[in-house]
Amino acid sequence: MANDLFQGYKGRALEVLQKYNTRVWGQAEIETTRGKFNGTVLPRACNDDDRHIVIKIPTGYNIGIDIDTITDMKEVGFHKANYKIPEKEFPVTPGLPHVKLIGTGGTIASRLDYRTGAVIPAFSPGELYGAVPELADICNLETEKIFAVFSENMGPTQYVALAKAIGKEIERGVDGIVIGHGTDTMHHTGAALTFMVQNPPVPIVLVGSQRSSDRPSSDAALNLMHAMTAAGHGDIAEVMVCMFGPTSDEYGLLHKGTRVRKMHSSYRSTFRTIGDTPLAMVTRKGVTPIKEKYNPRRKDRNVKIMPYFSDKVAMLYYYTGMKPDILDAMVDAGYKGIIIVGTGLGHVNKELYPAIERAHAKGVHMFMTLQTIWGYVQMFVYDTGRDMMAKGIIPCGNMLPEVAYIKLGWVLGQTDDPEEVKRMMLTPINDEITEREPYNGYIVLQGGVPEVDEFLQKVHK
């Protein structure tokens, strides 16, 4: 109970509040050696120090008072704020597609959390409708929160639960599925769902936001509208990531779950399809395919749910001077599959060879992917590559490192027969390895070059 009255305060700051009988949300008059301050005592983030008390002054600003300067304090009123997104019942419109929004957490809708001072996810059709009323013009919406975790806490358990939930919804007959997801590991989940939910008859769209929805310029609302459009009206029945195309509020891109990667820590247009073009562009008006071939929407419900995952899989990001004991330690810890992220065309130093041989002898499945992100593993060009293949490392083509990790976990969840593991890894389910890289599959423009600057002046990046 005491914690409730003094939310987040601890140590000396808590003592001061208790001494002067002043609660969080109490209106306080505080006398200090720096003069007088008036305001409402606010909760304090748990990681902040115990030397200050936070108040909201009448003009709406927050300030902190140093407790060592306080000479007297009085609570003269009490008013608890009720932070709540206005809930309105989501209207049902006959004729619009039925879309299911599955919540996993993330910042697609969020509210303030005083404990950490950061924002936490908020989510219900009513809240979403209150925040983004335009959604009602796109589809009929149902929502379900199957867990609330931040993106970085998503893992195999969640992938399996998600895959099963999606299977259930498809069986129930929804026209499309949208998954609200934190952006950090959205491409991991995209890959996992591609492998676990095979042959889906409806679009499965992962969406998030790079700016939390508590900001006026958030990309959340537009991303959500784009995702709902893709899920409800689009013809592409695959697992896709739907996020901003350019940083401008113009259009979204639909990326294959197996070829997409988060490429900037904070940009809105952070998701890029690697080594290929995106599947499609999307606006509120509809989906415009970029790729000619895709799996179209079907009437049947013949989806195959394969919710398997072995957590005995790890990744090893190679760096120069790496010692073999790292790899030894992974093997000794019981890892059965290791994705190596090598340099250039797929290399590690010679010093590791004995450790690689040892791992291979112990039956560890090792696959090679690239730090360069773009391009194919090619281990024939140099002797070192051939050496490594001889020692049991299998090149993964142009599979992205994170995708390879997810896929190996999924494969090892089903078999540990080396030939079968190799076959499954190298047989693409949905373009995680492609046969060719189109010329426009690798575009990283360099600013400052005259023709690039001219392009940027005309086109919104």
Add this chain to the structure above:
Amino acid sequence: MKKNFDPQKNYEASKEKVGYVSRKEATQDTYDKLGFMSGLEVHQQLKTAKKLFCHCPAGVFNKNDVFDAEVIRHMRPTLSELGEYDRTALMEFKTKKTIVYRLKNATTCTYEVDDTPPFPIDREALNIAIEISLLSKLNIVGEVHITRKQYLDGSIPTGFQRTAIIGVEGVIPLRHKNIRLIQLSIEEDSCREISDIGHVRTYKTDRLGMPLIETVTYPEMMNPDEVKEACQYIRFLNRSTGKVRTGMGAGREDVNVSCKGGTRLERKGVAHTRLIPELTHNECFRQWALLQIRENLNNHINAGEWKIEHKTLNFFDYGFTYAPIAEAKDKSDAGGSKYKIVAVNLPGFKGILSHFTQPGQCFANEIADRLKVIACIEKPNMLTSEDLAACESPEVFEKLIKVFNANPDSDAQIIFWAPKDDVSTAIDVIEERCKMAFEGVPPETRKYLLDGTTIFERVLPGADRMYPDTDSAPIPLDDEDLKRIGKDLPEEVFNRTAQMLKWNIPEDTYTYIHKNNLYPLLATIITDLKYDSKYMGCFFGHRLKYTEGHYTCPQTFDPNRIYDMFAYLNKQKLDKGIADKMLPFLFEHPQMDFESILTSLRFKKATKAEIESSVSFFKNKYKAIGRDTTAKAETDWIMGELKNMALGNISMAELSNIIKSSK
């Protein structure tokens, strides 16, 4: 039907009833009757190398049409920390603007366009803000909390301004009273607007993110001149640190005005202090007029039941002759933007639309302004049955009265034309503003015009638009920090003024001296070099001011060169009289050494004895050629002949004495 309702006469009559007088005619009595009350928010850019929350350079500016890239955004209202939507936010959302930002790589990084979270606050800026807070006698906070203040007009790409309170409850002394300060905050500056046409508003991001402080006073100024005095005091105080930016746009004021029974109104970004008195005067009367309108309306209409009627008109049924309507009709024909023309009947509003609000403006302007801002309909956007200068034939409105079955003795009509998609917002805007007339003065932010009147800019934001910045950690301010910063505070403006009075420096020089923060230099010259204080005050307040206005300096003139000049004269034992001649030279060639300046002025060193001997020569000469034999004429002539020789060597008074005493 009253055939001869004359809107112009109604306007004049209502103006008289409101009791409007010009500012020249107004006295304290006038303002006391209105209950004039005003407060200030003074913004001042700080002179730092970098912006507040990123490492872009501060104070580098771009032309409107020079940019490297454009970014497009839309703003959407979000909840405040206390769980409320802000009313401004909702209005801005109604306007559905597309915001275009023009970026220049040299002045903008990914932080400004909201694609990178903030870096830690610029410590240099924070320290300047603390210094000014201490000077303003504010209670300094124990911990600085960065807060987000929502701005949905797009002037900041994030949709909010990062801002933080440094101190609360301070005071500044005016000549006859003290004015209390509510608070001082540090904040990032906003974008500069390039254009705002229809649904597209364009900004440039060069100024965006520059450090700024805002000093807010209580509404304790009781007449327009006090507002100006308080404003100047705050600006001089800021400048006394020598750590703030000067020049166009570096200091801006928002002025709050209210009258008895009115609401607080904020005037945005007044860049010239001299405009403040006229603006506050007119604004107070505008509010007084709106209260008069409220009384008129409530006397004969039940506000709760009042509503408007509207009808879409056919362009061809009315024989419109007004050019803008004809243009709209053409656009409608072309099918492009699909214009519509709509008539609105306002029951009981006869005599209200043409009611005086500001010089040259009536209540109808209040509606037209909102149509432009909220419904995005460019002006001219409407006609009324009471236009001060009629644009359409009376028959049009007579016909409308029939169509609406309106009361010709009490109702008024508006005709507006707009793109189809904006019509429903426009009707809402008209109804909303008219309903507000029953309440009195709507809380607004208004933009000033150079003629001393104002127009609607946006709904006045409240405390509901604040939200803690979850991207920044609080910054503790220890007593040690304050002690260190407080050690080198400049002398207070109030004391500086008192000292100049004591020094017999004429008052007309003070504004220039404070404005340019010349006092420290002035005081040093007076105390170090022992020059006469009155002379030095005038040298800065008159001579330098004149020189600045009439000569061009190739760079920003460094006033410390003036100290160097007097130190030189002192050392060379030259008379200070030559400084007047040297100053324009120095101003135009600030790098030139003083000897060269003297050479350019053809100055030659002469002893008193040499001058005396010349005097006797000219005395003899005057005897030969002089017609007027009075002593004064002789002295004047010789003074004229010897002035250039004497200048810098002896003072003119001494020269005159030599002439008089010489045989």
